[in-house]
Amino acid sequence: MRIWGIALPARTPVSFVVDGERLRASGSSTSDGPWLLPGLADVHSHPGTEAPADEYAHEVFRRHMLAHRAAGVLTVRSPGSADPVRDRPDDLDLPRLARSGQWLATPGRFFPDAGRRISESELPEAAVEEAALGWCKVIGDWMPDDPPVPLDVLTATVDAVHAVGGRVAVHCQTAEGCRNAVLAGADSLEHGMHLDHSLLPRMAAQGTALVPTFSAFAKSIENIEASSADQRLKDWIRDGWEHAFPTVRAAHEAGVTVLAGTDNKPCGQVAAEISWLVEAGMPVEAAIGAGSWTARAWLGLPGLVDGGFADVVAYDADPTEDPDVLLRPKQIVLRGKVVV
Ligand SMILES: [Zn+2]
Incomplete structure (x- = not known):
């Protein structure tokens, strides 16, 4: 051919x-x-479950990955999976997959009953185990009034995973959680809501990428506005959403690698995430790269x-x-x- x-x-x-x-x-x-x-690339997608607390099902995984493929998405990174099997072989008819093992959740963080639950002291060792196939994913913070994973614990975790050649993705959506993820030397900030812009030069210098997942937050905003959640929580999410647009533009201008990840169902929607990056002020070519060649290069392809x-x-x-x-x-x- x-x-x-x-x-x-x-x-x-x-x-x-x-x-x-x-x-x-x-x-x-x-x-x-x-x-x-x-091909396009979606660096934040969770094929195999509809919701994080669901049990992993391979037929669901295949359906999700085929939806990516039909949209031209040929590379997917799964930052956190419900799949407990670490040596599952690749399905060669499906997009290339960068795996990160199970979500690593310490007490009080993440959706109830979802992910691998461990204590803070167990986090570094568990992260090394989950990173066996390349990446691990740490839930670095959760609700606005709760403390993030402490900086010393997160630093020990990142250091332990880097020592075995793995990479660490950190979920963070509070200012403190984002700060700890950057200071710990994480490889990527997932969401990065409320990220303090003074951290951007350090992210650029140490190669910490930002995956803002606008697609997921666009949906959360709609859901939370219509819900009975308290007004403070609604305001916090709304502020984070509005802050994300100048953050992405400033991150790109500071030389931070900004990447397209949907964190959303149905799968196969990364073109919409690219449009959000453009709306945030990234040049069109950089935004497409964020969901294609830049993301692939970042994953070693x-x-x-x-x-x-x-x-x-x-x-x-x-x-x-x-x-x-x-x-x-x-x-x-x-x-x-x-x-x-
Ligand atoms: Zn996610």
């Missing part, structure tokens, strides 16, 4: 043949043909290059001119096989 077109983000004409799972440069490239991405993976989504028009183009993939190739 031959694949040719204009590859983003370089905008260079490319021509490849598919050799198994890989792309090989071949033939002459012309400056027409479709626009090519190395190559782009559309000789020897790279044959993961390609073709579009009829340039998505950097109109991101709605991302809603209409013309052809989807995953691991060298045409799936659409």
